[in-house]
Structures are given as structure tokens and as C-alpha cells.
Amino acid sequence: MINITVLNKAGEERLLEVPEDMGLNLMEILKANEYNVLATCGGMAMCGTCHVQVLEGMDNLGAHSDAELDMLDTLPDAESNSRLSCQLQINENMDGAVFKLMAEEDIAV
Numbered sequence: 026m027i028n029i030t031v032l033n034k035a036g037e038e039r040l041l042e043v044p045e046d047m048g049l050n051l052m053e054i055l056k057a058n059e060y061n062v063l064a065t066c067g068g069m070a071m072c073g074t075c076h077v078q079v080l081e082g083m084d085n086l087g088a089h090s091d092a093e094l095d096m097l098d099t100l101p102d103a104e105s106n107s108r109l110s111c112q113l114q115i116n117e118n119m120d121g122a123v124f125k126l127m128a129e130e131d132i133a134v
């Protein structure tokens with residue numbers, strides 16, 4: 026297991042313990058932890074609704090794919106530390122990383 030920290034749009038922080046050996050990506054982990062990430066394309070780097078910013082640990086993540094960069098280019102709030110969480114495979118190098126959700130939907134009550 027590894028630990029990552031997630032900040033939601035309101036800035037509330039949670040430490041998540043995540044299995045690094047199940048072939049999951051970060052978007053799947055966020056949904057499993059009940060963050061309201063739409064991920065409408067199902068992880069194909071085509072919707073941008075799984076956008077996160079990496080506050081710590083950027084250097085330990087793999088390089089962007091062309092598809093990820095193309096999608097990030099279309100997002101008005103993308104910064105140099107932006108990633109698509111569906112393109113971030115969970116692995117041991119991610120231990121200690123901090124992510125801020127940029128596209129979390131408000132949960133309807």
C-alpha cells in the first residue's frame with residue numbers, strides 16, 4: 026500500500042491508503058473513495074473531467090502521453106502541474122504525492 030493525499034475543491038484534505046499492485050489508475054481510486062469525478066470518457070483521455078493538479082510528487086509520475094497533453098491543452102484551468110488522473114497508473118513511485126481535484130462536481134443533495 027502507498028499513501029497519497031487528496032484535496033477536494035473546497036481544500037479539504039484526506040490521506041488515502043492505496044494498493045499499488047492492482048493496476049488501478051488515480052481516477053479509479055478517486056471514484057472508489059467517493060469523490061464525485063465524472064470521468065465521462067471512462068479513462069480514455071478524452072473528457073478532461075478527471076483533471077487534477079499535482080501539488081507534490083510531480084517528478085515521480087510518468088511522462089504525459091500525447092493524448093493527455095492534447096486534452097489538457099483544451100482545459101482553461103490547466104497549469105504546468107496538471108494531469109489527467111485516469112492516465113496516472115498507481116505505482117510505488119506515487120507514495121507521498123499530493124493531488125488537488127480540479128473537476129470534482131458538487132454532489133446534489
Ligand code: FES
Nearest residue numbers: 068070072073111
Ligand atoms: S476520465 Fe476522461 S479524461 Fe480522464
